[in-house]
Amino acid sequence: MKPFYITTTLPYVNSDPHFGFAVEIIRADIIARWKRELGHEVFFNTGTDEHGIKIYRKATEQGIDPQTYVDGFSKQFRVLRELLDLSWNNFVRTTDPHHIAAAEKFWTIVNERGYIYKKFYSIKYCVGCELEKTDSELVDGKCPIHPTYELELINEENYFFKASAFQAQLLELYKRPLVLPDSRLGEVRAFVERGVEDFSISRLASKMPWGVPVPNDPAQVMYVWFDALVSYLSAIGWPENTTSFEKWWPAVQYCGKDNLRQQSAMWQSMLAAAGLPFSEKIIINGFIVSDGKKMSKSIGNVISPADVVAEFGVDAVRYYVARRVSPFEDSDVTMDKIRDAFNADLANGLGNLVSRTIKMAATYGVTVSREHWAEVEMNLKASSAYAEYAGHLDSYNIQLASDVIWNDITKLDIFIQEKKPFIKVKTDPEGAKADLVYVLDALWGIAVYLRPIMPSTSEKIAESLRTMSLAEGLFPRKDVKK
Numbered sequence: 001m002k003p004f005y006i007t008t009t010l011p012y013v014n015s016d017p018h019f020g021f022a023v024e025i026i027r028a029d030i031i032a033r034w035k036r037e038l039g040h041e042v043f044f045n046t047g048t049d050e051h052g053i054k055i056y057r058k059a060t061e062q063g064i065d066p067q068t069y070v071d072g073f074s075k076q077f078r079v080l081r082e083l084l085d086l087s088w089n090n091f092v093r094t095t096d097p098h099h100i101a102a103a104e105k106f107w108t109i110v111n112e113r114g115y116i117y118k119k120f121y122s123i124k125y126c127v128g129c130e131l132e133k134t135d136s137e138l139v140d141g142k143c144p145i146h147p148t149y150e151l152e153l154i155n156e157e158n159y160f161f162k163a164s165a166f167q168a169q170l171l172e173l174y175k176r177p178l179v180l181p182d183s184r185l186g187e188v189r190a191f192v193e194r195g196v197e198d199f200s201i202s203r204l205a206s207k208m209p210w211g212v213p214v215p216n217d218p219a220q221v222m223y224v225w226f227d228a229l230v231s232y233l234s235a236i237g238w239p240e241n242t243t244s245f246e247k248w249w250p251a252v253q254y255c256g257k258d259n260l261r262q263q264s265a266m267w268q269s270m271l272a273a274a275g276l277p278f279s280e281k282i283i284i285n286g287f288i289v290s291d292g293k294k295m296s297k298s299i300g301n302v303i304s305p306a307d308v309v310a311e312f313g314v315d316a317v318r319y320y321v322a323r324r325v326s327p328f329e330d331s332d333v334t335m336d337k338i339r340d341a342f343n344a345d346l347a348n349g350l351g352n353l354v355s356r357t358i359k360m361a362a363t364y365g366v367t368v369s370r371e372h373w374a375e376v377e378m379n380l381k382a383s384s385a386y387a388e389y390a391g392h393l394d395s396y397n398i399q400l401a402s403d404v405i406w407n408d409i410t411k412l413d414i415f416i417q418e419k420k421p422f423i424k425v426k427t428d429p430e431g432a433k434a435d436l437v438y439v440l441d442a443l444w445g446i447a448v449y450l451r452p453i454m455p456s457t458s459e460k461i462a463e464s465l466r467t468m469s470l471a472e473g474l475f476p477r478k479d480v481k482k
């Protein structure tokens with residue numbers, strides 16, 4: 001089986017982990033667990049992007065050196081592993097010495113292949129995006145994503161990357177479904193068709209020292225994107241560990257829609273310039289807003305992943321991300337919406353179904369052997385429902401895969417209402433037991449389906465079925481708090 005490499009974007013460490021990144025990394029975790037379930041060896045990478053002018057200024061404002069500043073933030077991202085029950089096996093930091101050496105090697109290769117040159121230039125720059133902005137991208141003279149930032153004029157001699165050399169190769173690349181969803185592939189294709197321009201990939205160290213030094217030119221440091229994107233390679237041991245690189249590359253990359261061009265055009269042309277294969281797949285997430293607005297401290301609508309876990313538990317967050325957040329488009333998330341979903345789908349839905357079925361089965365003396373569960377699982381995996389679920393996960397549509405599970409839950413609720421085993425048991429105890437075994441088997445199936453999506457819930461359901469007694473802590477109902 002083909003080894004599988006999946007990576008999130010590396011969040012920029014200028015603020016605490018936000019809900020949008022929790023969505024991205026939970027999705028990547030679900031896909032990583034799914035591939036392991038199928039038997040693939042999986043490399044699941046995340047980490048932190050730690051260079052650039054925005055970080056340099058924030059650290060300077062706080063009177064601390066940038067390394068201390070990024071060390072503190074990087075830790076806040078590492079705690080997501082336990083908080084959100086994530087299974088990454090690598091965490092790369094762009095200030096790691098190995099990554100810095102890889103970025104320098106990448107630069108050297110691209111330079112030797114003739115795709116780097118030096119020139120004087122002048123641009124408008126959004127420090128929020130750490131990107132150049134052309135006039136056509138501006139709204140009221142400002143970056144539409146960062147309307148509170150003033151655009152800055154950069155006027156200096158820097159190194160340029162000859163991205164224009166790769167327009168034809170990119171258009172050829174977009175003939176395969178590199179980007180998901182299709183609409184985003186169309187968007188980046190149209191962008192590249194309009195023309196690809198060379199862009200600056202360095203800054204004067206005298207103005208902005210917080211970056212990877214340009215090889216053989218200590219007066220310049222690398223542009224933050226040029227260094228950060230190389231982390232997808234350095235994470236798997238590139239350049240010196242060629243065995244590891246050849247085993248894992250190319251990667252499946254998750255990112256937000258504000259990363260579409262950087263990941264599917266800029267990064268792909270950088271790979272071509274270095275003579276390396278393109279990425280396998282780029283999955284574009286929508287934005288998360290709250291009550292129709294971008295989350296912000298000043299509005300007071302920020303939902304932190306830690307707050308949601310504290311209130312509802314980790315699997316409630318994973319459920320919400322899997323089933324209630326649009327797989328590719330923008331979604332509106334509020335604590336009330338999470339609470340409603342928790343009560344309806346988890347406490348009253350799944351939790352109630354498991355608890356009353358197990359209680360009836362225990363009371364009526366239903367016993368099931370371990371061999372039985374193995375057989376149930378084998379039959380499940382041969383079923384058309386499982387094929388449907390697997391197909392959705394294979395195409396990264398976690399929402400549709402989750403719908404398969406909750407459709408089952410609805411059907412089982414109806415089955416119990418119609419068969420009424422709690423009444424039948426008085427006149428036909430064997431018939432009632434048979435009805436319950438039917439539901440128990442389906443619950444084992446649900447536990448199997450939930451393994452990648454809600455691992456700890458999956459295990460609690462399986463344990464309840466093995467012991468025919470309810471495992472602790474399966475979604476106690478949360479009363480409405482306003």
Ligand SMILES: [Zn+2]
Nearest residue numbers: 126129143146
């Ligand atoms: Zn911006």
